Amino acid sequence: MKRYPMVGEKTAVVTGASTGIGRATARMLKARGWRVFPAARSRTDLDLLRGEGFQPVELDLSDPDSVDYAAKEVLELSQGVIGAVVNNAGYGQPGALEDLSRSAVRKQFETNVIGTLDFTNRFIPVLRAQKSGRIVLVSSVVGRVVIPFLGAYSASKFALEAIGDGLRMELGPAGISVSLVEPGPIKTCFRKRVVSEAARGGLEMRDSVFAKQYAKELAGPERTYARPTDVFQKPPEAVAKKIVHALESRCPRARYPVTGAAWLGDFAARFFPARLKDRLLVSKVIGREVG
Ligand code: NAP
Numbered sequence: 001m002k003r004y005p006m007v008g009e010k011t012a013v014v015t016g017a018s019t020g021i022g023r024a025t026a027r028m029l030k031a032r033g034w035r036v037f038p039a040a041r042s043r044t045d046l047d048l049l050r051g052e053g054f055q056p057v058e059l060d061l062s063d064p065d066s067v068d069y070a071a072k073e074v075l076e077l078s079q080g081v082i083g084a085v086v087n088n089a090g091y092g093q094p095g096a097l098e099d100l101s102r103s104a105v106r107k108q109f110e111t112n113v114i115g116t117l118d119f120t121n122r123f124i125p126v127l128r129a130q131k132s133g134r135i136v137l138v139s140s141v142v143g144r145v146v147i148p149f150l151g152a153y154s155a156s157k158f159a160l161e162a163i164g165d166g167l168r169m170e171l172g173p174a175g176i177s178v179s180l181v182e183p184g185p186i187k188t189c190f191r192k193r194v195v196s197e198a199a200r201g202g203l204e205m206r207d208s209v210f211a212k213q214y215a216k217e218l219a220g221p222e223r224t225y226a227r228p229t230d231v232f233q234k235p236p237e238a239v240a241k242k243i244v245h246a247l248e249s250r251c252p253r254a255r256y257p258v259t260g261a262a263w264l265g266d267f268a269a270r271f272f273p274a275r276l277k278d279r280l281l282v283s284k285v286i287g288r289e290v291g
Pocket residue numbers: 015016017018019020021022040041042059060061062088089090091092111138139140141182183184185186187188189190191193236
């Protein structure tokens with residue numbers, strides 16, 4: 001396993017720190033002596049993070065100006081030193097691919113992929129100059145196996161996986177490690193947000209051949225297509241622990257599946273024939289109602 005230099009200054013920026021995995025990671029790193037700059041979008045969340053003793057930065061990944069401003073702010077606050085960039089922010093656009101508007105797909109990629117890479121790139125010159133640093137990309141089990149009705153989200157996480165592999169090869173020789181963290185179902189607001197995204201208008205629900213499934217699955221905040229994997233669900237701290245390993249170990253891993261579902265997804269991606277994967281997922285997620 002490749003060994004990397006430990007970071008000189010334990011300084012990290014964590015995106016999507018208003019809730020869930022990002023917040024758990026920011027807190028865990030802080031408790032371990034890291035100086036953490038958590039990024040969030042709303043004023044309320046920024047104030048709450050300030051109340052916890054953080055120096056938060058405002059960041060909306062879908063807005064290029066916000067990415068530019070936030071990265072500059074982090075580097076100003078840290079006096080140009082950064083040990084780790086934890087790219088955690090993201091959301092899931094629900095819906096069958098055929099029912100998604102161009103703008104819904106674009107927004108999904110702007111946030112989960114393009115904004116994430118843009119934000120990361122702002123720190124790479126600093127990491128290269130330091131000859132050390134850690135980059136984490138929070139991907140997903142659906143970055144390994146596509147789940148029907150989460151196709152756009154899956155596509156964004158597949159893209160993130162490719163970016164992780166590319167960055168790892170490009171930055172490894174400079175002493176910078178890049179790790180992909182691949183959670184399965186984690187107990188956060190994520191699912192609630194999947195449901196709220198459906199109501200934003202980028203998904204054609206009423207005239208879809210899947211109208212019945214949408215009505216059933218997107219009716220309440222607790223319902224989404226991923227429920228068969230609930231038995232594997234873990235708290236956000238389980239993901240935060242893997243992120244800590246990626247930041248603090250001399251031998252950070254390329255990939256960290258989190259939860260049994262993620263290990264299963266990784267195994268299925270590598271060893272199951274496509275037809276078998278399709279059959280399992282179609283019967284679990286789509287059911288028999290639609291041909
Ligand atoms: P969450 O509680 O919904 O948190 C998502 C975070 O991303 C929030 O802080 C949110 O900020 C932020 N975010 C969303 N869009 C953003 C944008 N345009 N700009 C900046 N920040 C944005 O969900 P979570 O479970 O902690 O998700 C964290 C990561 O884990 C995501 O990348 C997700 O894809 C991945 N993941 C989650 C699960 C799961 O089951 N929970 C499974 C696999 C992978 P606001 O509060 O301002 O919206």
